[in-house]
Each structure stands twice: as C-alpha cells, then as structure tokens.
Amino acid sequence: MTIRIRKYSWQLAPGHIRSIRQKVFVEEQKVPPELEWDDTDEIADHFLAVLPDNTPAGVARMFSTLNETGHIGRMAILPEFRGRGIGEALLQHLIMESAGQYQELKLSAQQHAIPFYQRAGFHVCSGPYDDAGIPHLDMRCFAPTLLAAQAQPHSGRPTPLLLGADTESWLFDSESHLIDLMDSMVGQASQRLWLYDRILDHDLYDRHRFRELVSGLARHHRLSEIRLLIHDDQPLVKRRHQLVELMRRLPSRIELKLVNNDYPHEDQPFILADREGIIYRHDFTQPSGFAGFADGGRVKLLSENFQRMWDTARSSLELRELPI
Numbered sequence: 001m002t003i004r005i006r007k008y009s010w011q012l013a014p015g016h017i018r019s020i021r022q023k024v025f026v027e028e029q030k031v032p033p034e035l036e037w038d039d040t041d042e043i044a045d046h047f048l049a050v051l052p053d054n055t056p057a058g059v060a061r062m063f064s065t066l067n068e069t070g071h072i073g074r075m076a077i078l079p080e081f082r083g084r085g086i087g088e089a090l091l092q093h094l095i096m097e098s099a100g101q102y103q104e105l106k107l108s109a110q111q112h113a114i115p116f117y118q119r120a121g122f123h124v125c126s127g128p129y130d131d132a133g134i135p136h137l138d139m140r141c142f143a144p145t146l147l148a149a150q151a152q153p154h155s156g157r158p159t160p161l162l163l164g165a166d167t168e169s170w171l172f173d174s175e176s177h178l179i180d181l182m183d184s185m186v187g188q189a190s191q192r193l194w195l196y197d198r199i200l201d202h203d204l205y206d207r208h209r210f211r212e213l214v215s216g217l218a219r220h221h222r223l224s225e226i227r228l229l230i231h232d233d234q235p236l237v238k239r240r241h242q243l244v245e246l247m248r249r250l251p252s253r254i255e256l257k258l259v260n261n262d263y264p265h266e267d268q269p270f271i272l273a274d275r276e277g278i279i280y281r282h283d284f285t286q287p288s289g290f291a292g293f294a295d296g297g298r299v300k301l302l303s304e305n306f307q308r309m310w311d312t313a314r315s316s317l318e319l320r321e322l323p324i
Helices: 015-028 086-098 111-118 144-148 175-186 208-220 234-238 242-249 296-312 317-321
Strands: 004-009 045-050 056-066 069-077 104-110 129-131 134-141 170-172 192-197 225-230 254-258 270-273 277-281 289-292
Touching: 004 086, 015 045, 015 056, 015 069, 045 086, 056 086, 069 086, 086 104, 086 111, 086 144, 104 111, 111 134, 144 175, 170 175, 175 208, 175 270, 175 277, 175 289, 192 296, 208 225, 208 242, 225 296, 234 317, 242 254, 270 296, 277 296
Parallel strands: 069 104, 192 225, 225 254
Antiparallel strands: 004 045, 045 056, 056 069, 104 134, 129 134, 170 289, 192 270, 270 277, 277 289
C-alpha cells in the first residue's frame, strides 16, 4: 500500500490534522486538551499521512529549537489504520526530511512504543517519566543523514544502530558518517569507553556533542571507565581540547596515556564501547572502516590488545603541567 505524506504549516494545515490528534490523544488516551494544544504547533511543520484514496490516516509534527536538533512529536495513527505500516512510513519520511537539516533527532516516546522507534534507529536516552498520566522515555537518533543514505533503509536491520542488538556491520568512508556512528555508539555506552588513535584529532574528538556524550558516560555510573590512548600529545598542548578539559575535571573517570613505542602496538585506530560496540578505522589518516554495534568477539580481541598497550603506556607530563 502506497502512503503519501503531505507537509503543512499550522496556519495552512487541514482540519484532519487537528481531528486525528483530538481523537487519538484527547479522546482515546485522555490527554487533557490544555496539554495537547500548545504554542509549539505554531512553529512546527505538520505531516499528514493519507491512503491511496486520500483518506487521512495519521499525523506527526517536527520542529527545531536549535539548528542541529529536530524534535519529533504528536505522532498518531487512527485506530482503524494501525498495523498497516503507516506509522513506519511516516517516521521514515520524517527521517528523510531531516537528513542534511538536523544532526540529531529527539522525541518523547510512550513506553509501549519504544520498540517501534528502535526499529527506525532511535535509542533510549532517559529514565521513565510521566507525561499526561502516560509513562514516557526520551529517545534520540544521532544519524538521520546516515539512515536516509541507505539505498534500502533498515534492510536486514530490525534495530539499526542499537548497541548490543544491531548485528550487521556498518561500512563508512566519510568523516560525516564516521562521526554519526561514533556519536550513536558512545551515546549508548553505559560503562566503558576505550579509544585508541594517533592523536585526538580536533575534527573528530574536539566537538561539543562528543564532549557532552563522554561527560554523560563519565558521570553515569561510579564504575565508568574512559581511557584515551594516543601516540602524540603535542596537538593537545598547543591547542585547547574539550576532552582534555573534561579529563582534568573528572580525573578519576577519564585517563589519558601515551603509547610506548618500544612495545608492540596496533597500526589501526579503534573505539570500544562497553562489551559489544566497536568502530574500527583502516588507518590513522583516513575516515574509512566499519562499525559493529553487537560485535562482542572483535571487542574482546581488541580489548586484550588495548590492555597490553595500556599497561606499558606512560602518562602525559606536559598535559599534567598545563595551567587550568
């Protein structure tokens, strides 16, 4: 069945958009009208899903408060049209619409709908909370452009980009796709992040969002462990780096060491997240390689190699002596 998606401003939106939300949220789910209708409608784009015979079936809205983040909300499918893939088609359209426009998508998901959003590439990023009497959790997607770039979206991937669940590798050959995969993986790590590279390249690692993700991991659990293993600290000495500043604020959670070249070391950089996530590059100078979100075998092997390098590595005296 071909579903068509139409986009409107609130001022020009047909009455079907309001009536579907009224029926699903206010009447079916008992959301108070004063919570359903808000000022955000005025600044949002509104999407209407229609069947081949032009019958309205579902709605959603998307808006932005920051240039890099799009917010999806008010997704609703009429009861008589559920189970036909209309919600999936609508959500996929929103992802395609946001590609190249937003670096991140966020939404507040009703607890029962979490698997629906996970199938589209979103992951949970909060604990449960109550909204209008309904349990919700926040979810986000750091890679709308990467997801939209797939020739056959989610083909063979029941839960794309989900740490511990997405069993197929992602190949990348551009810095933008590498960054999407890095942030998607690090953003889901709950305890461990081990990073090995020649330098802490500013384009890859000295980014506000990456710093916030690392900071969130460092503060998430008292046993969080973030290890940065590099060959050269001179670029960090010459120019302020957000990870270095974060490391100095959280010295018990984040540690940086320099590889001892007198001992065997890896010739390819990689990132390990918890026990199953890996991002592996073919060499230090190119943004090409693969990512695995449920690749425990490779993670175990590289963890052993990382530990051997870490045990023989030394601390950076120059970074330690830098003024705060």
